[in-house]
């Protein structure tokens with residue numbers, strides 16, 4: 001398997017999709033084509049969880065299935081195959097979304113000055129508090145200037161961390 005499930009970022013992403021029980025399925029999943037019942041036997045995870053996990057993987061293009069009809073009984077068998085290689089693409093998308101979000105936040109912090117209410121009922125931009133003559137729009141108390149350097153610094157740090165993630 002080319003996907004490193006010990007990588008905390010990858011593990012976190014997959015675990016977000018399938019949950020902790022689903023993670024057990026993925027870790028113990030046999031290679032090649034298997035039925036959901038076989039997966040249950042091998043992984044010792046309940047059948048309903050196995051099925052849910054397989055469908056989630058399928059929806060995210062991390063598994064495929066093939067139907068096979070039994071010639072005698074006429075019953076359809078679903079043969080599943082896990083392929084986590086698509087996880088890198090998935091991860092890229094998630095990281096890009098997150099990065100875009102953080103950059104938008106940083107831009108907002110950079111371009112604004114912030115004021116907080118002495119009663120802690122909110123954080124407001126300069127534009128808002130000039131309209132209310134430096135009084136809280138919620139409770140009417142004074143607002144004080146807030147130095148947002150710490151927020152900007154932590155956003156920058158997080159952005160840098162994400163840009164350094166190798167996928």
Ligand SMILES: [Zn+2]
Pocket residue numbers: 117118119120121122136137138139140141
């Ligand atoms: Zn207030």
